[in-house]
Amino acid sequence: MVSPTLALLHTSPVHVPVFEGLRDQDHPGFALRHLVHEDLLARARAEGPDAVADDIQELLEQAVAEGASAVLCTCSTIGAVTEARAAAVGVPVVRVDRPMAAAAVAAGRAVAVVATLESTLGPTRALVEEEAARAGRPVEVTTVLVDGAWERFEAGDGEGHVRLIAEAVDALEGVDSVVLAQASMADAADRATLPVPVIASPRPGLRAAVLRCGVGGKS
Template identity: 35%
Template sequence: MTTERIAFLHTGAVVIGPVAELTSRILPGVESVNYLDDKIVKDLGDAERASSVEGRLEDLVRAARDAQASVVMLTCSSISEFAAPLSERLGIPVLRIDEAMADRAVAQGSRIAVIATLSTTLAPTTRLIAERAAVAGVAPSIVSEVVEGAFAAVSGGDRGEHDRLVGAAIERLAATADVVVLAQASMASAADAVSVGVPVLTSLEPGIERLRDTLAAA
């Protein structure tokens, strides 16, 4: 009997380990394969290089399909908007790891605060929440913020400073929100360091749980 294979497409190596751990716990017995292009987020912010991103993603999804993966999951919010067109062109389900998080945010309050450390991630996440709100038939208010200096800190190896900056933003925005959304999976450690009176949502666990449900339904 052939083991079912799923593919994850990453834009940062830091997410591979946590995704693998969750997948082994939530989807035991399923084989996973990882594809990484760690320049995509940077290139999305470059006018000359941004046009190459969709083609590169298409090549990676095609590779996953050719490797007999039954489904592909995009693990970065910056590229989630490519999921539907890639799925349609290549004939394989392409899921967004942040969609389940967006649905939870919409269900938990009418005032949603979105925090990111990169502008290239903030805008797609905000649009995704608005999209899922429309599907649910609600119209929440959405405020968003890029935490200046946090991405530079973690890129330079200073996770403590990253968590301090993001944690401060969580505490400030939670004061006037029903739910706080962290747009990047790499921000999750900051949520663990603060305690606020509203839910603080991250994408990985809800996303892998939705992947499990999708596979079960198929």
């Protein structure tokens, strides 16, 4: 029997060690294959996610041909268009932020979506509203763009990036949960002190994708 392999579609190489670390903690020995294509995010930001849909399908088809049992898209900006290609490629395609959105909806009506890229706000807000409709729960979504944080991230200033996000989260009022819209924001979940769930996508997203491969892991 061939062991399952999960392909991960990234738009930044910084995500590779993050998901490798989570795999080692929660799903030891599980095979991951990383596909890093930074150009997808640049083009999606400039032209819209649909502009890269055909390229994404080619990458998914290649991943399946090379043995992927499922694909996890770790970029929120292109998550919806990637997920929509699942039927065409014949294996599960998971967007990393869907389990996070479901958890946020379960925590209460008022959900804040915090992002460092404006292109992520719309897709993530739509995802939270979709999960709320699926769960039959009312939801009120507010969005926050953290000015300057993405520039810190691109410059390699991880500490400054996390600090700005955590400060933006802690300034929120009247929310039941907070969604950190991008996988790159995950470290801010532990830094923020707001007394509501501050949810990052990598761990629940990886867990969901591994389960779609038909394999469990530690909770």
